[in-house]
Amino acid sequence: MVIAILLLSGCCLMCPKAVEEWPAEQGVVVDKDTGEPIEGVYVIGHWEGYVGGHNVCFHAEGTRTDAQGRFVFPAWRNTGPYNTTRYQQYAPRPYVRGYKDVGGHITRMEMVRFTGTREERLAYLWKMAGSTCNQAGSSKRNLFPFFEAIYLEAKELSKTQEELEKLDKYRYWAAQQAIGVDGDETGSVSEYKARINKFLEGHLR
Numbered sequence: 001m002v003i004a005i006l007l008l009s010g011c012c013l014m015c016p017k018a019v020e021e022w023p024a025e026q027g028v029v030v031d032k033d034t035g036e037p038i039e040g041v042y043v044i045g046h047w048e049g050y051v052g053g054h055n056v057c058f059h060a061e062g063t064r065t066d067a068q069g070r071f072v073f074p075a076w077r078n079t080g081p082y083n084t085t086r087y088q089q090y091a092p093r094p095y096v097r098g099y100k101d102v103g104g105h106i107t108r109m110e111m112v113r114f115t116g117t118r119e120e121r122l123a124y125l126w127k128m129a130g131s132t133c134n135q136a137g138s139s140k141r142n143l144f145p146f147f148e149a150i151y152l153e154a155k156e157l158s159k160t161q162e163e164l165e166k167l168d169k170y171r172y173w174a175a176q177q178a179i180g181v182d183g184d185e186t187g188s189v190s191e192y193k194a195r196i197n198k199f200l201e202g203h204l205r
Contacts, residue, residue: 019088022047022059024075025106029065029094032102032110037069041096041111042146045073046133049085057133058082060180062142082135093131095146097153100124118157125154129170132177140180147174151204171204172196178203 029041047059058080061073071092094101094109104110114121129150133140151170158164175196 020078020083022076022078022090024072025090025092026070026072027092027105027107027109028069029071029096029109029111030069030104031099032104032112037065037067038096038099038111039065039067039069041065041069041071041094041099042149043071043092043094043109044131044143044146045090045092046131046136047078047088047090049082049088051082051085056082056085056135058085058135060133060136060139060143062144062146064145080137093128095128095150097149101128118159122154122157122163125150125157126166129154129173132173136180138180140177143177143180144174147177148204150174171200174204175199 025045027043029038029043030036031038042062042064045061046057048055048057050056059076059078061076063071063073065071073092090106092106092109094111096111098114099111100114102110102112114124116124129147131143131146133143136143147170151167151174154163154170155167158167179195179199
């Protein structure tokens, strides 16, 4: 995936910089082989930066492409604790059944028809399920449809005991996005896990 680093004019590349007003982001998802737009693709956007040598994902958005393969993420204002992180960047990721992501550009992402085995597809889904955004607070909720769709496909494909056991991890990751909260709302670890379990009682069965 090609990542564009968005720099403020005149800023030092190596210096922390406050980025509060992020513009709207948009793009298109196409079939690399035909050039045709792909409708209904789940696209998530991560806004990331570095703190103390570690990458953090501090904001997330999610949407689906329209009939022309287009997607749009709204402009937003960053007033959270990570608005001075270094190397701030925006990175989109696409997912849809029957296809795999092969890169392209952040404004023109390319996918190809998936032709591998069931096991290879599950391996691909497992990789896509790692697209979490841990420090994004309540904006993580925008990622839930993406994670739910991946879980549902994995559920249909899973057959072996090991594959079936992995479904619990897909569910847990999806639930983490669905209950996404800001740092001062998370409470204790036990309270956090209780919220996840309560969510899972009625979802992702």
